[in-house]
Amino acid sequence: MQFQQDKGGGRRWRCRTKNKPLFVENLVMYQIRMAALALVVSVATAGLTAPVAMAQTADTAASTPKQVQKAQRKADRKAARAKKNAELKDLEKNGYQPGGDQTNYPQNIQNAEKKSAEAKAKAASAP
Template structure:
């Protein structure tokens, strides 16, 4: 009887382990799918953030160039006095900012 009792216990333990592992493996697969979806969403969010940052930087650069052009800098003009023309325009822009911020 001991042998048959042992066989019954081994079989019941095997069946129990099989039944327990089925839901765990399906939950694990669901977790992997969720992680993959999260990674894709995260990647998309990072890409969108980089695009937003590039657009903001481009807008800032265009605003600075526009301000310099208003103060006399001509990027397509004569470049013989290039650094001096740019520096003069920058000084004028800085002076206007200082004048506007001073009460």
């Protein structure tokens, strides 16, 4: 681009290769950008609506082996977490403090486990 004077005394930017004013070139670039944006929006809209049209019902969704295995693993993790939390609550009830002083750590948890085992044995032998 170069800076030139017009016949009327005004100044305009003009492109060196073409003799068009800069605003015409900007207008063309603007139109190209708007067309590209419209294309992106239309593709995105089509992509977002396609999964809704292809959605499965609840009956067929869990019928694939991969989904059944995933549901089974999730149930197993949930059961293991519940068992661990119940054991921790039992140990806390018998004197173990996981966030407390850890200087006597092995002895603290062993004492709590011993008390817990004695309480379970006593509850099992009671009529």
